[in-house]
Amino acid sequence: MLEAPILYHIPGIPIYWTMTLIVMGFLLFAAFIIGRTLRVVPGPVQGFFELIIVMSEYFLTEIIGEEGVKFLPLIASFAVFVLFANLFGSIPGFTSPTATIDTTAALALIVFFLSHAVGIKKHGVRYIKKFIGPLIFIAPIMIIIEIMSALSRPFSHALRLFANMFAEEFMVTVLLFLLPWVIPAIMMYMQVFTDLMQAFVFYLLAIIYLALSLEEEH
Numbered sequence: 001m002l003e004a005p006i007l008y009h010i011p012g013i014p015i016y017w018t019m020t021l022i023v024m025g026f027l028l029f030a031a032f033i034i035g036r037t038l039r040v041v042p043g044p045v046q047g048f049f050e051l052i053i054v055m056s057e058y059f060l061t062e063i064i065g066e067e068g069v070k071f072l073p074l075i076a077s078f079a080v081f082v083l084f085a086n087l088f089g090s091i092p093g094f095t096s097p098t099a100t101i102d103t104t105a106a107l108a109l110i111v112f113f114l115s116h117a118v119g120i121k122k123h124g125v126r127y128i129k130k131f132i133g134p135l136i137f138i139a140p141i142m143i144i145i146e147i148m149s150a151l152s153r154p155f156s157h158a159l160r161l162f163a164n165m166f167a168e169e170f171m172v173t174v175l176l177f178l179l180p181w182v183i184p185a186i187m188m189y190m191q192v193f194t195d196l197m198q199a200f201v202f203y204l205l206a207i208i209y210l211a212l213s214l215e216e217e218h
Contacts, residue, residue, distance in 0.1 A: 016100040023085050023097060052079050059204065064211045071210060074114070078107065079203045082161070086195035089169050098198075099165040101158060108158035111206045116150075119213030127213075153209055161202050168194055 034046055042050055056076040060068035082098060089096030097103045120127045131146040132139040168191055 014100075014102075015095060016097045016103055019088060019095055020085070020097040020103060022094070023081065023088055027080060027084060049080070052076055052083075055079075056203070059207055063207050064214060067214070068207070068210070071207075075203060075207060078206055079199060082107070082202050083196065083199035086165060086199055087192065089165065090191050090195065096165050096169060096195075098161055099169050101162045104158040104162040104165075104202075105154070107161075107202070108154040111157065111209055112154040115209045115213040118210065122214055130213075157202070157205055157209075160205075161198055164194065164198050 030045075034049065037046075039046060053072070053076050056079055057069060057072055060071055060075060064071070085097045085103070087096075088094045089099060119130070123129075131143050131150075172191060
């Protein structure tokens with residue numbers, strides 16, 4: 001299988017771990033610098049991160065309600081991490097951590113367990129009603145259907161991001177070997193747009209799954 005050359009790799013650990021550590025280190029450094037230079041009138045970098053926070057707060061409020069604001073730190077962190085993890089694959093010598101199923105599965109499982117945990121915390125025993133349906137005589141069938149539906153969410157959540165990022169990187173790598181620099185350079189600009197969209201879809205689905213667990217049964 002064709003692989004683009006990797007600029008830096010910590011020996012003894014998978015490449016995506018190295019890339020994840022680089023992304024995390026970059027974001028922590030950026031947060032430190034921005035935190036020390038906050039301005040009332042934000043510059044481009046501060047404005048970009050403030051936009052993510054404001055947008056996340058808007059979607060949480062619109063989809064979940066006022067109680068959704070408490071999930072702002074997690075959701076905004078998801079948005080920032082997934083976005084930059086995606087974008088790192090557009091830099092020559094790097095690869096996206098999200099182009100590996102291990103990374104996307106870990107993120108999806110966080111959303112999966114958190115959504116059910118907050119649902120149980122809010123509804124208590126009544127949370128079971130989400131799995132048995134409105135009529136008791138169809139409960140055995142509904143339980144099977146609802147459990148399968150619940151288990152499919154983290155699978156599709158992780159697979160959607162992984163498949164798109166993997167396919168995107170593979171296509172650019174193939175073009176890089178066949179038509180060096182010119183076509184791949186154009187594709188990398190298109191890749192940035194795809195990275196933005198995939199990050200948005202992933203974190204929006206996280207909000208929706210939280211909302212489904214928190215909503216009241218009718």
